[in-house]
Amino acid sequence: xxxxxxxxxxxxxxxxxxxxxxxxxxxxxxxxxxxxxxxxxxxxxxxxxxxxxxxxxxxxxxxxxxxxxxxxxxxxxxxxxxxxxxxxxxxxxxxxxxxxxxxxxxxxxxxxxxxxxxxxxxxxxxx
Amino acid sequence: xxxxxxxxxxxxxxxxxxxxxxxxxxxxxxxxxxxxxxxxxxxxxxxxxxxxxxxxxxxxxxxxxxxxxxxxxxxxxxxxxxxxxxxxxxxxxxxxxxxxxxxxxxxxxxxxxxxxxxxxxxxxxxxxxxxxxxxxxxxxxxxxxxxxxxxxxxxxxxxxxxxxxxxxxxxxxxxxxxxxxxxxxxxxxxxxxxxxxxxxxxxxxxxxxxxxxxxxxxxxxxxxxxxxxxxxxxxxxxxxxxxxxxxxxxxxxxxxxxxxxxxxxxxxxxxxxxxxxxxxxxxxxxxxxxxxxxxxx
Numbered sequence: 001x002x003x004x005x006x007x008x009x010x011x012x013x014x015x016x017x018x019x020x021x022x023x024x025x026x027x028x029x030x031x032x033x034x035x036x037x038x039x040x041x042x043x044x045x046x047x048x049x050x051x052x053x054x055x056x057x058x059x060x061x062x063x064x065x066x067x068x069x070x071x072x073x074x075x076x077x078x079x080x081x082x083x084x085x086x087x088x089x090x091x092x093x094x095x096x097x098x099x100x101x102x103x104x105x106x107x108x109x110x111x112x113x114x115x116x117x118x119x120x121x122x123x124x125x126x127x
Numbered sequence: 128x129x130x131x132x133x134x135x136x137x138x139x140x141x142x143x144x145x146x147x148x149x150x151x152x153x154x155x156x157x158x159x160x161x162x163x164x165x166x167x168x169x170x171x172x173x174x175x176x177x178x179x180x181x182x183x184x185x186x187x188x189x190x191x192x193x194x195x196x197x198x199x200x201x202x203x204x205x206x207x208x209x210x211x212x213x214x215x216x217x218x219x220x221x222x223x224x225x226x227x228x229x230x231x232x233x234x235x236x237x238x239x240x241x242x243x244x245x246x247x248x249x250x251x252x253x254x255x256x257x258x259x260x261x262x263x264x265x266x267x268x269x270x271x272x273x274x275x276x277x278x279x280x281x282x283x284x285x286x287x288x289x290x291x292x293x294x295x296x297x298x299x300x301x302x303x304x305x306x307x308x309x310x311x312x313x314x315x316x317x318x319x320x321x322x323x324x325x326x327x328x329x330x331x332x333x334x335x336x337x338x339x340x341x342x343x344x345x346x347x348x349x350x351x352x353x354x355x356x357x358x359x360x361x362x363x364x365x366x367x368x369x370x371x372x373x374x375x376x377x378x379x380x381x382x383x384x385x386x387x388x389x390x391x392x393x394x395x396x397x398x399x400x401x402x403x404x405x406x407x408x409x410x411x412x413x414x415x416x417x418x419x420x421x422x423x424x
Contacts (some may be wrong), residue, residue: 058353
């Protein structure tokens with residue numbers, strides 16, 4: 001995996017370490033990162049995005065404690081979760097929760113009833 | 128104030144000030160500032176123009192004597208630093224003026240002799256990348272080029288403590304990103320302690336581990352960048368709910384339509400004030416810049 005695959009938005013209200021963990025979760029859940037694949041080194045990520053290496057270490061540490069990756073001596077961090085084994089549907093759905101809550105809030109602010117929102121969403125999902 | 132003999136090198140704050148007070152012609156520049164940097168941390172100092180950032184930095188380094196208060200650098204009194212301590216520090220002022228009669232190359236060759244770990248290769252490469260003609264007189268360079276030369280000078284000395292006053296102003300986006308990369312990697316890998324002031328908050332969000340808000344001569348807030356983003360939010364209450372507003376908030380603003388915006392903080396159990404859960408109330412996450420604008424108003 002290349003450091004440029006991660007995106008970092010320093011001005012977002014979500015801290016950078018959480019942005020990185022979140023992306024790792026999604027990339028692994030979506031199967032773009034597969035078992036055994038090595039994450040870019042802390043230095044590569046910090047250098048590429050011009051961010052503090054401690055922020056990257058913190059993100060990797062959290063990913064490790066969640067069982068997404070493991071530390072291989074002398075090699076770095078390797079992906080251990082695979083799509084089939086660890087990612088049930090409810091687990092993957094949980095990853096969408098923040099976006100779903102934001103959507104619900106916006107719909108609420110616009111005083112839109114659920115039905116038309118759901119119709120549009122169903123269409124977007126192609127079902 | 129001298130460092131206690133029992134203190135080990137790693138626990139001495141590279142920079143520390145206590146009770147700083149300073150004023151210029153009757154107007155208060157600093158009004159009781161306490162601040163200490165942990166070794167290896169990157170502290171970003173934010174403040175509006177005239178908030179006292181440069182004054183604070185100059186006092187911290189012993190370049191200016193405060194009217195009251197104490198400043199130490201690596202445990203030594205800032206106003207009486209020895210040569211050894213000075214060799215561990217690099218400071219880039221907002222408008223470098225020293226040695227203007229030399230060319231960039233002459234100045235760097237001259238200054239480099241005073242630093243045991245001077246990195247000549249870095250100087251050569253960076254002069255080229257940052258498009259500085261080494262043979263031009265410093266006095267003939269634009270302010271931006273002048274500051275770039277000074278940044279090269281500071282980084283080439285491989286300091287343990289790097290202090291930058293508004294470093295981003297002189298750099299284009301590519302060079303700025305490069306500077307941030309240098310700062311981030313040196314802090315993370317060589318344990319360099321960094322203090323930099325800026326009003327470009329996104330730069331600070333990339334590399335700083337901590338942020339301090341200086342406003343009207345006082346430190347309004349000092350906390351880790353991540354924690355700042357997680358701990359504070361804007362709570363908006365429509366007029367009918369405004370009586371439910373929590374008594375304690377960092378700022379409070381009433382809008383023309385009588386609705387209310389407050390900056391609120393998570394309590395020790397990680398929850399927003401009760402009013403946030405009322406129907407019609409809204410909690411919005413705040414970026415660092417928004418937070419600063421809210422509390423500095």
